[in-house]
Amino acid sequence: MKRETAVGTRDLPATPNPRWFRRPEFVYSAALFSIAILVLSIASYGAGGILRDHHPGLAFFFFLYGIFTISAGYDQPRLGYVSFDRVSQVASILILGPLDAAWVNGLASLIFPWRRLWIGTPLGRVVTASLNNAGLMALMIFGCGSLYRLLGGPIPLLELNGVAVVLLLVLMVSMQIANEVMLGIHVLLRDARSSWSIHPFALGLEIGSGLTAVLVAIFFNRMELPVVALLLVVLSAGMLALRQFARMRIRLEALVEERTKVLREQAVELERLATHDQLTGLFNRRYADSFLTMRIEEFRRYGRRFSIALIDLDHFKRINDQQSHEVGDQVLKRVARIFDGRCRETDVVARYGGEEFLLCFPEADAPRVARICEELRQTVETTDWSDLASGIHVSLSAGIAEMRHDLDLGGLVNAADLKLYAAKHAGRNLVFA
Secondary structure (H helix, E strand, C coil): CCCCCCCCCCCCCCCCCCCHHHCHHHHHHHHHHHHHHHHHHHHHHHHCCCCCCCCHHHHHHHHHHHHHHHHCCEEECCCEEECCHHHHHHHHHHHHCHHHHHHHHHHHHHHHHHHHHHHCCCHHHHHHHHHHHHHHHHHHHHHHHHHHHHCCCCCCCCCCCHHHHHHHHHHHHHHHHHHHHHHHHHHHHHHCCCCCCCCHHHHHHHHHHHHHHHHHHHHHHHCCHHHHHHHHHHHHHHHHHHHHHHHHHHHHHHHHHHHHHHHHHHHHHHHHHHHECCCCCCECHHHHHHHHHHHHHHHHHHCCCEEEEEEEECCHHHHHHHCCHHHHHHHHHHHHHHHHHHCCCCCEEEECCCCEEEEEEECCCHHHHHHHHHHHHHHHHHCCCCCCCCCCCCCEEEEEEECCCCCCHHHHHHHHHHHHHHHHHCCCCCEEC
16 A cells, blocks of 8 residues: 655645745655665665666566556545555565565656656655655665565565464565554654544555465466466456446545535534524524423423513514515514624523514523613614614513413413513513513
8 A cells, every 4th residue: 555645646736836845744755765775775785786686677577567556546535545556565575575676666656656747746746755655665665575584584485384474464564564654754744743544445455465465476486477477467457446446436435425414414404494583593483492391391300590581573563564574674683683692692582473582591580681681672772773774763572581380381481471561561662570
């Protein structure tokens, strides 16, 4: 599995940055690449050169095969670029040895990202990805392959036994850990955050690539060339088929995620419509009654007092008849904003009827609610309504009731309604508690 970090799997619009070579991820990638060149050069000098025991044509084959296994990958939205390059990496270790395999696969990883220039990826990202991938792969292959050989792992691999299986497992696990650590450092420097996750399909692909590499190595080391060629053709076709399957899966997941998001938004909107008044945005009567029922239960069980206020706009029908229903709607909206803006977050403000509002005040007695409603009455009365219509005047009347043990929902609302009727009968623009 390989993640093309700096080039990115989601090609962003080109935003040239003349100082990309100063960015921390580029500095890290350049350092990683330099260390890899230094380590491999020293190792090559100590070994007396490269490809001492293999024909250059074999190295060239694995170089091409490495390019193919990388290009047969796919873009995974959460993981990045996932490819089959572990097949070429592990197989080349088990055939060529860790040093030659590091040179060959490092060169393939160095060259592959440059294709992104043709699709508009900025040069800085291409260079960073090229250096990072080449340095990471070369160090990982040489280091983990050398560990495998040091522990007694057979190279070339001709057959499987218990010891070989254990050492091959150590090889693959160590390669994965090295890949994740070095790549994680790059992501941390680039995005200023760590990012590590396990995706079941990608993990299965990783395990399958390792097993495939072992199969390729054994066939390559023991079988005739036609048999090896047939195996590689079959495996290559399987890689391409898996890539197509992965792309279909990703598109399906994206479609499901999009549909789920739409359904979630629709559910939220339906819930809002079920509990809110469309015109004013306040809670509606259904929600208010449900809320009051819960408050009454809490009052009876825990003694948590509360009071309500029924507020009615005075002569509202006259506004609708003389001005228009559109002006009346604007008045309702503005009154709703006044109520909502001057009440506490714990209070509930609801449109209870046409021009009638119900306000619930937890932990408040009737005198306190009366003072609040008087402030609301004065605010509404002194508000300038001339921008809605000339000569318009808006006032309100309010009736207040405090919860008592002998009241239920209907009795509580009726008690507030009687006070509201008294305020209307006394001349309107009044608050009665």
